[in-house]
Amino acid sequence: MLSRLYAWLDSRLKLEPVKETLLDEPIPGGASWIYVFGSATLFLFFLQAITGMFLAVYYAPTPDHAYDSIRYIETQVLFGPFVRGLHHWGASAMVVAIGLHMLQVFLYGAYKPPRELMWMVGVLLLLLTMGFAFTGYLLPWDQNAYWATQVGINMVGSVPFVGTFLVKVMRGGDTLGALTLSRFFAVHILFLPAAIMMLIALHMFILRRVGPAGPWSKERAAQRREAFYPRQVFMDAVVMLGVFLVVVLLALLVPFPLADKVNPSDHNFIPVPEWYFLFYYQFLKYMEGPVLGPIATWVLPGAFIALLLALPFLDPHHEREPASRPLVIGVGTVFLVGVFVLIGLSVRDLQAMKRTDPAVVSGRALYERFGCMGCHRIHGEGGAVGPDLSYVGDQRDRDWLIKHFRDPQSTSPGSIMPKFPLNEQELNDLTAYMLSLKKRV
């Protein structure tokens, strides 16, 4: 049935030469599991594109609705958390796949002539992927999104002469707000996909024109010759399935909750970037001051990108064996070790950092929901009918507070505070919030 359909199409569209071009591409040295990372990256790009399209079905890119629309996806939409989880973990997986793909190309010297252009387009693809990560991070419009983007945009401001102007262009004005969200959304779902699809096509086109590089040793390359189909395609398919299963498991098992809704006046919020930006985040901590600061925020990143783009021209010898390229391999290793050390230090710092107890967060939300600030005051905010609660954690203990919330009259006779309908969980959360209000935390 299918073969008859193919024959019918082939007789009209002359598909056979196309099939040969696509599938019979010779791989020097034969198929190998080491060549799968490019395909894995492409697969993850498609997964991101598909899940992204479906997220856009419910997402609303305005400050009024962005957060609520994502919460709707998380709580009301069938398979909503799964689709969002796939997009979130798919992004992380894509960064890993790109990292491994670049590492393989670097180690095999596959960026060397005649493949310089393929490498340079690849570097641009990496930059576009970073652009996706940066613009996508803002879209949930939660505290993490807002403050992390604030930091990212401010770094652009350190570029001399044009920094301030660039910041305004990125924000769409003086503050991070409605215009920022809509332009980040447009860039994330329209501009970047158009650009990345063109560059992916160019990357593949160059690959087909110059052919895959194969092993670094010429003897090994000459030993075997094998077509792309079926063994390399099979290896690619197995890896794609494996990557897909890992992303599915992460989406199902590791929830990716929203932080609180954006609160531009909460300057105590410490944003944490995605893990793949952690090395840079940690690096920035060591680079403070008027000289080191700008070096870290734009001089080094700019130099690094320029170095990557220029790599094929800085290391143009045709010798591809790593042992014959000690300097380049050495620099690459130092860079990689540096990145992993910085990630390790950052994770250690983050674990040591005091995190707000989730019970305290829920307790604060209850405090707002029941309108407690109508009568009580915390650090100058709220009414003055009831006692000031700014340091209530120093004055009352847990038992007293729980008893008080169950029946205010039992601990404070004559109190006009009403009994609120709190369940056990809410009672504990509200108490946790009260106990967190202390002079010294």
Place this chain on the structure above:
Amino acid sequence: MMKNKRTNTPSGSRRSFLTWLIVAAAGLIGISLAVPLAGYVASPALKRRELRWVDAGPMDDLPVGEPTQRDLVMTITDGYMEVAAVKGIWALRLATNEVTVYSPICTHLGCGYRWDAGEKEFKCPCHGSVFDLNGKVVGGPAPRSLDRLPVKIENGHLLVQYKEFKSGTKQQIEI
């Protein structure tokens, strides 16, 4: 080119077996994506509309035998938004103190109709459908009587469940 050189490319049954495995892997990924994504998109269509009892004002000043328009002020959940909506319904208090409530939408093509106090008839301005006090069609193209809404009386107040029905059908079909 390739065909003239010694090649290690699998052929014959080994080639077909690998092809089969490749198709199986792609199919597995495709199906595991297609099912949740279909459910994801169809999700709002699978939800049942939530029905709430809405206060339509006190019984006291509802005249007997004379249809009166009352406003239902409701909070409608529109996706991730809560929107206030006002729907005018027609309430008719009977001599037995029971109340009949008509949906304000003409059963013909969904226009809003009026009560003509002089002729004691409901008249739809769009295509001329006419209904009597009991909601029965007495003229025009309407295919069925006016739609009645669930109603109850609590603490002297009229409570109504707002529903919508398909226009233009002989049978009453809730939407």
